[in-house]
Amino acid sequence: MTVSFGGYLSTPADEKFPNWAEEVPKFLSGGSILATGMSKSYGDIASNAAGTIVSSLGLNRMISFDAELGVLVCEPGVLLHDIQETFVERGWMLPVTPGTSWITVAGAIANDVHGKDHHLAGTFGEHVLNLTVARSDGSLHFCSPSKNPELFRATIGGLGLTGFIVQATISLKPAAGPFFDTETIPFESLEDFFKLSQETDSQGWQASVGWFDCSTRKAGRGSFTRGNQSLDQLDLTEKKTRKSVNLPITPPFSLVNRVSLDLFNSAYFELQKSGAGKRRMHYQEFYYPLDGVKNWNRIYGPRGFFQYQSVIPMKTAQSATSEMLKVIRKSGQGSFLAVLKTFADREPAGLLSFARHGVTLALDFPNRGESTLALMESLDRIVAEAGGALNPSKDARMSRSMFKAGFPELPRFLLQRDPAFASDFSRRVID
Ligand SMILES: Cc1cc2nc3c(=O)[nH]c(=O)nc-3n(C[C@H](O)[C@H](O)[C@H](O)COP(=O)(O)OP(=O)(O)OC[C@H]3O[C@@H](n4cnc5c(N)ncnc54)[C@H](O)[C@@H]3O)c2cc1C
Known part of the structure; x- marks a missing residue:
């Protein structure tokens, strides 16, 4: 059985584990691979x-x-x-x-x-x-x-x-080494995020990301972190080993509910605010903060969760994002982690690459069945109207029309597809 990170379950007929590249071709014949x-x-x-x-x-x-x-x-x-x-x-x-x-x-x-x-x-x-x-x-x-x-x-x-x-x-x-010079700046509104993001790119910072609170109370506030590789690296022999905590079991029900979401978002905001300012961080902490908590996805319980990641073209990004926040706030479903990033105007590397010029918003919603699906359909309408797309690597429910509208190079891609290769995703939105 395969279990995806969000808790999506699938039982393939067969699983193969080649150990050498030469063995691979013999596992690729017949059926759907x-x-x-x-x-x-x-x-x-x-x-x-x-x-x-x-x-x-x-x-x-x-x-x-x-x-x-x-x-x-x-x-x-x-x-x-x-x-x-x-x-x-x-x-x-x-x-x-x-x-x-x-x-x-x-x-x-x-x-x-x-x-x-x-x-x-x-x-x-x-x-x-x-x-x-x-x-x-x-x-x-x-x-x-x-x-x-x-x-x-x-x-x-x-x-x-x-x-x-x-x-x-x-x-x-x-x-130059493993360390980054970082700066964390709390912000109070979505407008502030967009200003900070523009300023950060024009100042030539190497990396940046925004977290924001979209729980029911103070939607829109958040914190923005940016960083550059440190030029004066510390002693490289001082190897940092990060301690990680583990959620050892999946609880029988989701620990994420309206109250805990609100509490988490408020506590996280205060934590970010108190730690605001400049700080040197190891790359593991800067790039992979979530890797510090092993199996954090288990807090959602056996029903799992959905990640909803959209990208919206620059010109409609601010209005569409604030519209999405309103809809989420009204639904009372919040999101545990809401992450905002900007994508620059670059030629996509692949025919079906998700990243394109615009603003990307990633939200995690506990799976509450129909009400969560209905919420995401409302968000789809905003994304589609704004000319945006959804990230296939995060998706478990987008419609065929949404996928086709967001990935216009699909016909060209299909000419290169291997006819024996398929996934639950491809059967749902492509085949
Ligand atoms: C905590 C967390 C944070 C994340 N953050 C980001 C982020 O910031 N940015 C982002 O873009 N993504 C992010 N992701 C998503 C993740 O990076 C992608 O889903 C990635 O593709 C997962 O790689 P995997 O090895 O687990 O592959 P799988 O999930 O096992 O497979 C992913 C795809 O790769 C294909 N594949 C695997 N092996 C091969 C092969 N040998 N040949 C051909 N195809 C193959 C599979 O068919 C499938 O389509 C995040 C995921 C998590 C859990």
């Missing part, structure tokens, strides 16, 4: 109830590293966590990383993930130099921006539907 990584996608994109799951996790070797150019050749199941741990002390770091390091290189490619520095670095796919993809007809395809460019652009952000990535070459960026 899907490659998987760490299953850290929130919904049904890494599930395949109607067929076979072929895991990347046994293919986790780093094959070579060019220490002059920072170019890493690796297998698909290498974890971003292991890349950071191995290379930061050697002066290299991932140029783009999402909010968790516990994902695979192939998962990062297939969802063309973004981080806190889109204006400078774009998405993960922009740093992929080439890929080798195994297809269900037994063929192996090397692809890059100049060789098989359509397959390359379809595989980046390709939702695992173009074949099994058996090898990837990615470039890392030079890193």
Whole structure:
């Protein structure tokens, strides 16, 4: 059985765990196939109830590293966590990383993930130099921006539907060391967030992210954190090992309700306010604050939760975001973590890449059945009217029309799709 990060359950007919790249082709014939990584996608994109799951996790070797150019050749199941741990002390770091390091290189490619520095670095796919993809007809395809460019652009952000990535070459960026000089600024309204975000990009900060309170009482206030790699790094031999806490079991009911949401959001806001100002942070704390609490998703109980991540074009972003906040406030369903980021005006790396010029808002809603689905449908209407799109890697319920409207390169992508590859997501919105 596969369980996604949001608690979406799916039972494939069969699960395969190749340990060597050479074994992969024999698992790709017949039926409906899907490659998987760490299953850290929130919904049904890494599930395949109607067929076979072929895991990347046994293919986790780093094959070579060019220490002059920072170019890493690796297998698909290498974890971003292991890349950071191995290379930061050697002066290299991932140029783009999402909010968790516990994902695979192939998962990062297939969802063309973004981080806190889109204006400078774009998405993960922009740093992929080439890929080798195994297809269900037994063929192996090397692809890059100049060789098989359509397959390359379809595989980046390709939702695992173009074949099994058996090898990837990615470039890392030079890193002075593991520390960031950061600044945290509390804000009181959405307008303040937009001002801070603009100011931060124009001042050339390397990375930024905003958290805001969208619980029922003080929707709109929040805190904004920005950071640059520290130029004077501390002693690198002083290796920081972060202690993490663990939620050992899934409670029989969700610990997230209207009261706890309100309390959490208020407490988090006060905590951010008291810790506001400048501070040096280790990259683990700066990039991956949630990795400090293992299995935090279990607080939602057995019914799980939905993440709802939209991107809205710049010109309609402020009005649409404030409209969404109003609808959420009215519904009384709040969100435990609400994260706002801006995406710069860059050419998307993949045909189906989610990140595009605009403002992205990510919200977590406990699954309360019909009322939560109805809330998200109301949000869909605002996103669609504003010309926005939803992130497939977070989704478990968007409609076909919403997906098609948000991803206009779909017909071009489908020309590169491997006919044997499918997921619960693709059956729901594409097939
Ligand atoms: C706490 C948390 C924070 C996050 N923050 C961010 C963020 O800031 N930005 C962001 O963009 N995302 C974010 N995500 C989402 C996450 O980065 C993506 O869902 C990522 O794709 C998960 O990778 P995975 O290894 O778990 O892959 P899975 O979830 O197992 O699979 C993801 C996709 O990769 C495909 N795939 C896996 N292996 C292969 C292969 N060998 N060949 C071809 N396709 C393959 C699968 O078919 C599937 O379509 C976050 C997730 C969590 C849990």
